Amino acid sequence: MNHLRWYAALVVLFFAGDHLGGLALQHTADQSLFRYGRQYAGQASADVLLIGNSRGLALYQPYIEQITGLKTFNMSYNGLPADAATALALDYLDRYPNLQKIIIDVTLCDRENDALLAGFLTYAKHSDRLNHLIKDKIPSSWWGAQVSHLFRFNHEIYQRALYYRNRSDEDWLLDRVISPELAATAGEHNYDLDVSKYLIEQLHTLVDSAKAKGIGVTLLIGPYFPGFQVNNLDALKDDIEKTIGTPVKDYRFALSNPAYFGDFMHPNKSGSMAFIDFLKRDGVFD
């Protein structure tokens, strides 16, 4: 019987520690300067909202602010799928009514990413949309988070929140140049976009909600390394234009200098700046 009492104590200790640990981790995530922490803390007011996956990080906000004078907020994240982006962006629209424009790199309709979605459990306490999305799409993770508070922070998203606790995340961009050896093989590589109707529908919801609030929306395809083949990109563009009814600005060939890329899919810092200059000339920020 004595042993059973000790095991009962273990259960109590586990849940008490788990709860306290969860509170402490939530506090660090909320206090962080990481983008989603700032968003839910009410410190992400902007004129232009930038959305994308890792390619959306090329919409380098400090430079946009410098050349346009507009205040920006970039909510892009590596592999961010459109369903998570939509939940985050709709939350943003609720909290920041002064937003004027949204710029979206539509390649976030590439493929669903439930593994990343689970990471947003960190912020699910602040967002019914995220909470319901995670519950619907990955119930096992959602239930895990109901059992353990610590589990909600078991993801790279929380680790980034910890990393950016006292530092800005605005410089999150590739700063390397693709190696000449790898660049020379661009024609031998390709990437298959997995066009998701579900994600396009999610994006549709976001675009309609933004337009209903009088916010301008620009959909675009950012630049890829010259000669690198991206399959289904035209299909993605056509599907989006047909479903959402908004034209997609195609900048896949906007950068021709190999030195502007960190790899085949991502412009580096100088490439991003060149791309943003291109966008400005094209009137995207007007």
Added chain:
Amino acid sequence: MIFNSLTFLVFITLFFPLYFGTKGRLRIWGSLLASYLFYGWWDWRFLSLILFSTIMDWWFGMWISYLDNPADVRAQSARGSRTLQFFSAITSKISSLGWNRKSVLVLSMVMNLGFLGVFKYFNFFAENFANLIRALGLTPSWTTLHIILPVGISFYTFQSMSYTIDVYRKQLNWEPSLLKFATFIALFPQLVAGPIVRASDFLHQMQTDKKFEWQRFNSGLGRVLWGFFKKVAVADSLAPFVDQCFNAPETFGSLHLLFGVTFYAFQIYCDFSGYSDIAIGLARIMGYDFPENFRTPYFSRSFSEFWQRWHISLSTWLRDYLYIPLGGNRQGKWATYRNNMLTMLIGGLWHGANWAFVFWGFLHGFYLILQRAVAPVWRKGCNLFSIPTVISSSVEMGLVFTLTLLAWVFFRSGSIGLAGGDSFSVAGAILKGIGSLEGLQFSAIVNKFQAIKGILLIGLLLLVEISNQKFRWNTLQVKFPALRIIMFATLLWLIAFLGSFGSNAFIYFQF
């Protein structure tokens, strides 16, 4: 069914009350059926293979004993079950055809290795033979077969082979109960990825009913939790970084690849030793003692020590049933070198049908030979220059670890499931990338978060393993309940906060 799944949690929650709520044959039947359910959850068709292998080796054990002492087998059969009497009658008839003990043993080896050969190596040998034919300018007229590799076949085949060999060597009495023998082969904690439990270590443990003991439960549960931590928190957290490196090695710099290879060394260690910890812990709760399979192998100061600390149940199996019968180290220097190399080559091939595994075995064989040749000179040098033990030991440990890393590059490349040539090109790209010495700064690592998490987890693992030498945490927790609940709660928190719950299969399942 894998340990790190919700299905297994339900399974084990139902199993233990049933196990301790029954006695005698009923309990053994329950254990056997539960083990078959555990295995059949993956693919029930391969149960027939285990069943056939079990009956075959049990019967070979009986047959060898009959040839040695027919009266004893007849007497035991007369008192035994109908199954036993049936097989005894067959044995009696077939033995009259002039078989001797050795020929039965050879038949047993041919059958066991034949099964392994068909299910694990058929396509490998067929492809390589076809390549040889093509190299001679001819066109082979056969094709490879679509053969699914049954999970754990190498483990249970070696386990049942050791029984027949031990009976042949008269180191073990034959087991009259097919039920007990089948349970020994199939017992679910060790069925699919070891440790390779030998009949001589286990069958005698089944002679008495095990009672539930809190001490065993506490100790076993501690081991299970530690195993889960190693698997889901350490191994599975390192896996994405490693996969990234080996999937596209040409896209990363030296430091990134070096991290990838080092992480793999710890991934495979935590994955496999984590499985062994869970298996040993579960068996301990059931009342059984399984042999240890790992003893902090990366702290080895020589390769012979490494093989006394890494996958101990396989290395001792190879030592007892291959290396020593080949002559061991008793027949002079060159014969010892040959025996070392042969044992390691077969050890490599045991892991899978790929030349990369064979090359991994070759490297370890080469290391063992090199060590035999160089170690005396090194020791003399250390004595001559009065090098402090702490320095010489650190150099030895560092060297063994570095060379082990080199061998892991080939092992991991073979694990991807590529053909032999492709495995070598992946390994070559990794080594070339590391050797290029480009991208040596930390900022060149592509996913720094995974890298930092990996470093912290490996640090924590090493801290526990080093402190365990002094404190023996699992023994301490059994003695002190307050320490136990703190340790268990800490492990559960770490698993919740750092664990990867994608139900990733254990690496050694494929072997």
